[in-house]
Amino acid sequence: MVKPMIQKSQEAENMENPIHIMPRSYLSTENNKTGSWRYLRPRYEEKTAPCSAACPAGEDIGKIEMLTAQGLFKEAWETILRENPFPGVCGRVCFHPCESVCNRGEFDDPIAIHTVERFLADTAERNDLKPLLERLPPRPEKVAIAGAGPSGLAAAWFLSRLGYTCDVFEAAQQAGGILRWGIPLYRLPSPALQREIAQIEAQGVRIHTGKPVTAGFLTDLKSEYQAVYLACGHGRTTELRVPGESLAGVQDGLDFLAGIRKGETPDCRGTSAVIGGGNTAVDVARSIVRLGGKAVILYRRRRQDMPAFGDEVQMALEEGVELVELVAPAGIESENGRCRVILRQMKVAGEDGSRARVEPDGDKTSETIVDRLFKATGAEAAEGWYNPPAASSSILSLSHCTLERKDGRPVTMFGGDVTNDIKSVVHAVASGKQAAMAFDTLLREGPDAILPKLNACSVGGGPSLSMEIYMGGERRLRNPHVVVYKEINTDYFRYSGRMSQPRLIREERTRSFAEIDLRVSGNIAMRETERCFNCGLCNQCDNCHLFCPDLSVIHDQSAQGRHINYDYCKGCGLCVVECPRNAMTLEEENR
Amino acid sequence: MRRVLEGSQAVAEAVRLARVQVVSAYPITPQTHIVEILSDYCATGAMDAKFLRVESEHSCMAALIGAQSAGVRTFTATSGQGLALMHELLHWASGARLPIVMAEVNRALAPGWNIWVDQTDTLAQRDTGWIQLYCEDSQEVIDTTLQAYKLAESVNLPVMVVLDAFFLSHTYEPVDVPDQEETDRFLPPYEARIQLDIKNPCSFGPLVPPAVYMEMRHDMAAAMETALKNFASIEDEYAGIFGRRYGAVEAIACDDAEIIFVTSGTITSTARLVLESLRGRGEKFGILKIKLFRPFPVEEIRAALNKAKKIAVIDRNFSFGASGIFAQEVRAALCNAPVHPPVFGYIAGIGGRDVTPEVLEEIYWKTKQSPVPERESVWIGLQEVKYGS
Numbered sequence: 001m002v003k004p005m006i007q008k009s010q011e012a013e014n015m016e017n018p019i020h021i022m023p024r025s026y027l028s029t030e031n032n033k034t035g036s037w038r039y040l041r042p043r044y045e046e047k048t049a050p051c052s053a054a055c056p057a058g059e060d061i062g063k064i065e066m067l068t069a070q071g072l073f074k075e076a077w078e079t080i081l082r083e084n085p086f087p088g089v090c091g092r093v094c095f096h097p098c099e100s101v102c103n104r105g106e107f108d109d110p111i112a113i114h115t116v117e118r119f120l121a122d123t124a125e126r127n128d129l130k131p132l133l134e135r136l137p138p139r140p141e142k143v144a145i146a147g148a149g150p151s152g153l154a155a156a157w158f159l160s161r162l163g164y165t166c167d168v169f170e171a172a173q174q175a176g177g178i179l180r181w182g183i184p185l186y187r188l189p190s191p192a193l194q195r196e197i198a199q200i201e202a203q204g205v206r207i208h209t210g211k212p213v214t215a216g217f218l219t220d221l222k223s224e225y226q227a228v229y230l231a232c233g234h235g236r237t238t239e240l241r242v243p244g245e246s247l248a249g250v251q252d253g254l255d256f257l258a259g260i261r262k263g264e265t266p267d268c269r270g271t272s273a274v275i276g277g278g279n280t281a282v283d284v285a286r287s288i289v290r291l292g293g294k295a296v297i298l299y300r301r302r303r304q305d306m307p308a309f310g311d312e313v314q315m316a317l318e319e320g321v322e323l324v325e326l327v328a329p330a331g332i333e334s335e336n337g338r339c340r341v342i343l344r345q346m347k348v349a350g351e352d353g354s355r356a357r358v359e360p361d362g363d364k365t366s367e368t369i370v371d372r373l374f375k376a377t378g379a380e381a382a383e384g385w386y387n388p389p390a391a392s393s394s395i396l397s398l399s400h401c402t403l404e405r406k407d408g409r410p411v412t413m414f415g416g417d418v419t420n421d422i423k424s425v426v427h428a429v430a431s432g433k434q435a436a437m438a439f440d441t442l443l444r445e446g447p448d449a450i451l452p453k454l455n456a457c458s459v460g461g462g463p464s465l466s467m468e469i470y471m472g473g474e475r476r477l478r479n480p481h482v483v484v485y486k487e488i489n490t491d492y493f494r495y496s497g498r499m500s501q502p503r504l505i506r507e508e509r510t511r512s513f514a515e516i517d518l519r520v521s522g523n524i525a526m527r528e529t530e531r532c533f534n535c536g537l538c539n540q541c542d543n544c545h546l547f548c549p550d551l552s553v554i555h556d557q558s559a560q561g562r563h564i565n566y567d568y569c570k571g572c573g574l575c576v577v578e579c580p581r582n583a584m585t586l587e588e589e590n591r
Numbered sequence: 592m593r594r595v596l597e598g599s600q601a602v603a604e605a606v607r608l609a610r611v612q613v614v615s616a617y618p619i620t621p622q623t624h625i626v627e628i629l630s631d632y633c634a635t636g637a638m639d640a641k642f643l644r645v646e647s648e649h650s651c652m653a654a655l656i657g658a659q660s661a662g663v664r665t666f667t668a669t670s671g672q673g674l675a676l677m678h679e680l681l682h683w684a685s686g687a688r689l690p691i692v693m694a695e696v697n698r699a700l701a702p703g704w705n706i707w708v709d710q711t712d713t714l715a716q717r718d719t720g721w722i723q724l725y726c727e728d729s730q731e732v733i734d735t736t737l738q739a740y741k742l743a744e745s746v747n748l749p750v751m752v753v754l755d756a757f758f759l760s761h762t763y764e765p766v767d768v769p770d771q772e773e774t775d776r777f778l779p780p781y782e783a784r785i786q787l788d789i790k791n792p793c794s795f796g797p798l799v800p801p802a803v804y805m806e807m808r809h810d811m812a813a814a815m816e817t818a819l820k821n822f823a824s825i826e827d828e829y830a831g832i833f834g835r836r837y838g839a840v841e842a843i844a845c846d847d848a849e850i851i852f853v854t855s856g857t858i859t860s861t862a863r864l865v866l867e868s869l870r871g872r873g874e875k876f877g878i879l880k881i882k883l884f885r886p887f888p889v890e891e892i893r894a895a896l897n898k899a900k901k902i903a904v905i906d907r908n909f910s911f912g913a914s915g916i917f918a919q920e921v922r923a924a925l926c927n928a929p930v931h932p933p934v935f936g937y938i939a940g941i942g943g944r945d946v947t948p949e950v951l952e953e954i955y956w957k958t959k960q961s962p963v964p965e966r967e968s969v970w971i972g973l974q975e976v977k978y979g980s
Contacts, residue, residue: 017746017817019688021807022785025797 030568034550038571038589042544044560045585046478047536051098051113053460053482056400056422056430057084060468060475061098061113065532066539068116068525077120078131082468084429085157085200086150088125088192089179091118092517094426095309103533106485109498111532118517119525125195130202134471139163141226141443146213149177150425151416152231153197154432156205158467159229162440166205167225171212177233179425181258184283185513186290187312215385227411227439231431232386234379234417240275244332245375249339253284253376260287260513268293270371273341275299275329277306281376282313285321288374289510295321296370300328300346305355319510326358330365332373339373342366381418388414396438396450399463400431403438405447411439430465437470474559483535483582492543492580499528538583544575596766598759599624601729602668602694602752604766605736607638608774609692612663612781615643615654617673620706621756622696625668648673652680652691659689660795662783664740667691670756671698671712678716681749685720685811687795688785690743693721694736695751696760697856697907699942707943708756710856710908714884714916720811722750722818723884725855729764734835735882737769738825741778745821746814747785753884755907756943758857769833777832815886822883839883842895844870848877850958851896853904853921855881858939858946862905865951876955881917889924896925899932903958905951906968907940914968935961936968944972 049062060079067076080087091114102110123129143159145152148170156166174180175197179188201207213221213232221228237252239245253274259266268291274284277299285295297316299306302325306313317323327343334340345364350357381387388402389395396403401415415431417423434454441453457469460482469476502518503509509516540561545553552569555562564575576586596604602625606614614633616626633642643658645651648669655665669677674695684691699709713723724739726732732754739750754760769777787793799807822839830836841859844866845851854862859880869876879895881888896902902925906915913919918936925931935958940946950972957969 017814018810019747019784019814020810021799021803022688022795023797023799023803023807024793024795026791026793029794 033567034570035567040571040573040586041589042576042584042586046583047481047483048460048478049535050101050482053462053464054097054101056426056464058459058464058466059083062534062537065529066534069529073120073123074129077124081131085154086196087117088121088196090426091121092188093183095424103485103488103535107490108495112499112528115501116525116529119520122519135161136163143227144221144225145229147231147233148175148207149231149233150179151428151431153200154429155229155435157200158433158436160203160205162436168207169211169213170209173209175207175209181261182254184287186516189515222410225410229413229435231416234381236380236382237375238378238380240329240375242329242331247332247334249372250332251374253280253374256284256374272372273298273370274374274376276376279308282308282316284374284376286316289319290513297323298327299325301356301358318506338369338371340367340369387418398434401435433465433467487582488533489580496531499524534581536582543578547574547578592768593765594768595763596729597761597763598729598732598754601733601766602736603628604768605733606666607632608769608771609737609740609778611640611666613641613658613665615645615651616667617645617648617651619670619673621760622668622670625694648676652677655691656684656689659691660787662786664781665691668694670696671700674712681716681719681721684749688747690747691749692739692743693751695753696756698756705942708758709941713753714908717885722748723753725753725882725884727859729766731837733766737778738829741825742822746818748814755856773832819886837882839888840891841880843878845877845895847875849875849900851877851879851899851902853879858905861946861948862951865948887920892924893928901958902932903935903954905937905939909938918968933964935964937971938968939971
């Protein structure tokens, strides 16, 4: 309907100012298939985030952060559990190698990945979430696992998801291994650990505590089970090999920590010296402070060379722990119930990897008198047979575990500290996972299939393995190419600093074993994960659709949410350039 | 309401009053103040309009062609290099008969890099089918911008409102800003004559054969003729409401003048001063200010100039190899009249150099003393350049 007045004025106007011809086409432009002009072809192709390749457990971190940013906390938590049964533990005590390779670190600061991991575990705990994970149908084979530490429990978790019946035998009265006995409560409170152990049990894994696996018991097990996984760990502190080591005032650092976890309050009055530079040494020193004593760490290298986490060292110093660098014990003497420690002065003689190489600085020595001395220079297997046998034709030595296979006999697997160069929780998980995959492949496809299968499950072509890929999940479709910073289109990101971890104040820390790192709220976790580049992953930002000048990105109901209409895509590549996260690839057209 | 405004602010106020619905622009000195104010108006809601940020002037004009085709009133502003980059789409806008309005702040083209006034940028676009209106002061800017919408929409051709860099864009003057209500009375909402319709999808501007292209262009030529007529009636209507009128040309003391300057832009204001001075000394001097450059008001120019003995055209522009552009146009307008005065061409003020009353007097005396014009325009105020060291 046209209003008469307008009609009239338009007519008058048209007479005065005629437009005789204004060409229009009512033909659809679809008859011109401009896709035939294309010599480059864009396609959706997810790639690998550096964090996930650096995570020994191969956690799908880019996706975990994406789901968290979307408020899908349960799904994010389950995404961790596919690769690691210990988000609550690792969110607290992992050394997070993921964060040091975070591409965001080249932009402003890395994402606080471990804090998010812990947040997700806390959220699962608070809401008593039960994970819904893929499981393969049950198999007849049974696996015995010696040691309910992180490696044994991880092996049980993955093997049971692959359909195997698992029995875990643990010498102590409670499961957890080093997590329970070697890490102080202020870093890892019991309920966080207990919940994740219970979750493994809820999956059908049976844990038999108070059942040490002796050499004899091992023989029995081999007659009943098709495989044994030995994950007995490094439970014995290494010797200092100096005179006076067995004097009454010289104590074992790991035993000291275990005693506290059992509820003991050892006498820490006066000054205690701790020999070592790892996390155990720092944990012992900080526990001494909490028990009212004064602690001095004596370390043969420098602070920056300490294997202990930098944050932990920093907090220890804040709490009053003293650090003496470049000293090595040369002897210990008893003096009026106290210990006189003779220290050899060390000097830096060069670089050994990223650490200083040290040697004695001539004959220089010093001495210090302390009330007691703790050994915390490292640990080793308590029994020789805990370690994998020397290489032979029956031994398959993998990056995180070792398999011993003799015809007609059950498979014996070794994992955890006894096979890992880096003795960390997440490496222990990697051992359990690799052993589970290797064993399952051996049974299903034979020994020759193990290495190809493990390679196919590699995250980004490195040693990290993905159980999701192994079980045929979507992740297998990703290109193993690890996205580098320059492949991120940073125009789409704003500078925003990393969240800071809320902590107990120093005065509160030194009074008790209460957990230092406080919980963070959902909105902080969401804000932090929004910073994530999600390297190589599509987060449905729809830039490809918005920028396509040929309207050739078509929304659909697929998992990708869209596809490219190659009838009209001219291959300009705008979509690939404007993809902030390198989740698309531009290739030469083959025709 | 009387306010003290820059030329740039005057443009922005007019765009607000015209109830423009889509503004798109890429910032370039000396146009920047205009779009700064407009983006602020769009952001704060002072204007109910969408401000489209773009990555180039080419995209800017493309965006406005789209918006205007969708049936809304649009605006952009640019300068110098920006206008040059728009060139291809200037043809498209006029050929598609879209009444887009643009403010163009005259700026010299690089190299050498120069942000100051020079008319070559707009005059280089004289054949694109855009109506061009050159303004003298801020009051004229605000009035012309409002009239531009009415004129553009009456003939379905785009309009450039042109103002001198800095001398006008950045100079504060008292300006009478029209009321919204009165403006609405003068300029009703835009009724698109050519508009996309999602109920009847089509594309504009497909391939046309030789059999019709010429007729399309003839329609545009006819629309330019109509614009000349409509400009006068629109000025009448505007004067009826607001009491101000400028004319396609303004003949100042031309009736008995022996020498008449042809000027445009802010040089006209300076010439007005010189006129007072020369008349005071008994010189028969007049000025013809040209405001409407496209369509070129040939009849009015002939009527104003024919009785003079000599015409001196001041060009703040240059067409290399063919003299000042206004001079060419004036010669072309006069040459077919049975009797016409000789046309002297002068180049002055290029690249933002000041054209002072002394410069204009120099031109006056040169013209008076020269029996016939030079074949080429004469460059005024050229300094001696030393070559080498």
